[in-house]
Amino acid sequence: MSDILLLSMPYGKSYGKIDIESLDFGVPPVGLAYIGSYLKSAGCDVRLVDLMFSTSNWEEVRTLIHKESPKWLGISATTPQINEAFTTAKIAKELNPDMQVVIGGIHASALPEETLSNENIDILVYGEGEMTMLELVEGKVIDQIEGIYYKRDQKIIKNPPRSLENDLDKFPYPLYEDLPLERYGGEHVGATLGIISSRGCPYQCTYCAANTIHKRKFRKRSIENIVGEIEKFKHLFKVTKFSFYDDTFTLDKNRTVAICEAIMKRDMNLEWNCITRGDSLTKPLLEIMKKAGCSMVQIGIESGSNEILRKAKRRETVEENLQAVHWAKQAGMEVVGLFILGLPYETEETIKQTIEIAKKSKVDYAQFSILVPLPGSEVWDLAQKGEAIELITSNWEDFGRYGRSIIRLKGLDEDALSKYFVKAYKKFYMRPSYIIKKLGKVTNLASFLNLSKKGLVLLKLIK
Structure with a gap:
C-alpha cells in the first residue's frame, strides 16, 4: 500500500498504426519520476x-489501484492518452470515492x-508539478496552492499560476527504481x-505544445548535477x-561542450544520443560530442521547403539542416531525420520536396509523421x-502519431496526406541502395533478426 500512487497512462493508440506490443522500447515517464522523487525526498x-505497454487492460489497473489503496492518485497523460486517464480515474472512484484524483501534463495544462x-x-495541476503536488499531499489550504x-460547489476554481523554478538542481534525480528500465x-x-x-525551449515552432508548461523559458541544470545523475x-x-x-x-553550445568535457574527464565510457536542431550544431561541437560518446543525433529537419519552415516559425533553413547532417556523418555518428507532413500551407509540391530532401540528406533513418494539432500549440x-x-x-484517441491524417489543408485532404505519409516511408526505405547498405551491416544472427523486426514494423506502418 502507498499513500500516493503515480500512474503514467498506457500508450494506447498513441502510435497510430504501430502496435505498441511490437515495440521493444518506449520513453520513460520522466516528469512523473521527478515528481515521485521530490515527494519521496520530503518523506x-x-x-x-x-502502464506504458499495457494494452488497456483495465482489470490489471483496477487490481493495482485496489492493492495500493492510495489516498492520492496522480495521473499524467498526453492528448491521445487522455481517455485512458479518464477511465483510470473512474476505476479509482469506483474503488474509493474519497480517493483524491489529480491530473497533470501538457494536455491538462492546455485544456x-x-x-x-x-x-x-x-484537481488539475497546470505547469510543473513537483512543488504543487507536494503542497497538495501535505494538506496546504487548497485556495493557497498555486498552479x-x-x-x-460544482464550480471550477482557478488558482494563480506557479512561477517556474530556476534552480533545477533542487529537484532530486528521477525516481527510476521501480520502473522497467x-x-x-x-x-x-x-x-x-x-x-x-x-x-x-525558446523557439516558437507552430506545431509544438511544450511551451504550455515551460513558457519558452530555457532553464538548465548544473554540469555537476547532470554528470552526478549519470554516475x-x-x-x-x-x-x-x-x-x-x-x-x-545543443541549444547552449558552451554548455554542451562542458557536459562533454565532464564526461570525458571522468572517463565514464558512455554511449548516448540526443535530440536537437540543425542550426544549433557545428562541426567542432559534433566532434567533441562524438569523443564524449554521442553515437546518434536526432535532427528536426521537418520540411524540405524553406517557405514551409518559415511559416512554421522554425527560424532555420533546409541548407542548415543538410549541413548539420553532413557534419554529423563526418564525425562518425548516425543521424535520425525527423520530418512532418501537412504543416500549414503545405502543398503536394512541398511534400515531394520533403521526401526528396530526406533521401538527399543521407540520414540513416527518417521518421515521418503527419501533423497533429496538439492543444497548446499554435x-x-x-x-x-x-x-x-x-x-x-x-x-x-485519433491524435496519435503515425496514423491516418486527422487534418485537411487547402488542396490536400486527409486521404491525400495519408497516402503521402505511406509514400514517404516507401520512397525512403524501399530504395535498393538503402536496403543493400543495411544488409551490408548485418554481421550476425542477432543483427539480422533486429533488422527483420524493424522491417516488419515498417511493413505494418505502410500497408
Missing part, C-alpha cells in the same frame, strides 16, 4: 507505476477546464536510460547507454479558427 510514501469537467477528476484548478530506449539505439539536462544511475542500474530528452540538447489555435488547417475529428 512521502509514494509509488510510481508506468484545464475541459479536462477537469470530468466528474472523476478532483491548480479544483472544484468547489530495460524497456526504455529506441528502436535505433536499443535500451537507454533517459536524462533531461534542461527544461524548456549514480550508471552504478546503480549497471547501464552505460543514455538518451538526453531535452527539447534541444496550429491547434489555427485549427479551432479554421485558418489554414481543418481538424476533422474530436476523438482524442
Whole structure:
C-alpha cells in the first residue's frame, strides 16, 4: 500500500498504426519520476507505476489501484492518452470515492477546464508539478496552492499560476527504481536510460505544445548535477547507454561542450544520443560530442521547403539542416531525420520536396509523421479558427502519431496526406541502395533478426 500512487497512462493508440506490443522500447515517464522523487525526498510514501505497454487492460489497473489503496492518485497523460486517464480515474472512484484524483501534463495544462469537467477528476495541476503536488499531499489550504484548478460547489476554481523554478538542481534525480528500465530506449539505439539536462525551449515552432508548461523559458541544470545523475544511475542500474530528452540538447553550445568535457574527464565510457536542431550544431561541437560518446543525433529537419519552415516559425533553413547532417556523418555518428507532413500551407509540391530532401540528406533513418494539432500549440489555435488547417475529428484517441491524417489543408485532404505519409516511408526505405547498405551491416544472427523486426514494423506502418 502507498499513500500516493503515480500512474503514467498506457500508450494506447498513441502510435497510430504501430502496435505498441511490437515495440521493444518506449520513453520513460520522466516528469512523473521527478515528481515521485521530490515527494519521496520530503518523506512521502509514494509509488510510481508506468502502464506504458499495457494494452488497456483495465482489470490489471483496477487490481493495482485496489492493492495500493492510495489516498492520492496522480495521473499524467498526453492528448491521445487522455481517455485512458479518464477511465483510470473512474476505476479509482469506483474503488474509493474519497480517493483524491489529480491530473497533470501538457494536455491538462492546455485544456484545464475541459479536462477537469470530468466528474472523476478532483484537481488539475497546470505547469510543473513537483512543488504543487507536494503542497497538495501535505494538506496546504487548497485556495493557497498555486498552479491548480479544483472544484468547489460544482464550480471550477482557478488558482494563480506557479512561477517556474530556476534552480533545477533542487529537484532530486528521477525516481527510476521501480520502473522497467530495460524497456526504455529506441528502436535505433536499443535500451537507454533517459536524462533531461534542461527544461524548456525558446523557439516558437507552430506545431509544438511544450511551451504550455515551460513558457519558452530555457532553464538548465548544473554540469555537476547532470554528470552526478549519470554516475549514480550508471552504478546503480549497471547501464552505460543514455538518451538526453531535452527539447534541444545543443541549444547552449558552451554548455554542451562542458557536459562533454565532464564526461570525458571522468572517463565514464558512455554511449548516448540526443535530440536537437540543425542550426544549433557545428562541426567542432559534433566532434567533441562524438569523443564524449554521442553515437546518434536526432535532427528536426521537418520540411524540405524553406517557405514551409518559415511559416512554421522554425527560424532555420533546409541548407542548415543538410549541413548539420553532413557534419554529423563526418564525425562518425548516425543521424535520425525527423520530418512532418501537412504543416500549414503545405502543398503536394512541398511534400515531394520533403521526401526528396530526406533521401538527399543521407540520414540513416527518417521518421515521418503527419501533423497533429496538439492543444497548446499554435496550429491547434489555427485549427479551432479554421485558418489554414481543418481538424476533422474530436476523438482524442485519433491524435496519435503515425496514423491516418486527422487534418485537411487547402488542396490536400486527409486521404491525400495519408497516402503521402505511406509514400514517404516507401520512397525512403524501399530504395535498393538503402536496403543493400543495411544488409551490408548485418554481421550476425542477432543483427539480422533486429533488422527483420524493424522491417516488419515498417511493413505494418505502410500497408
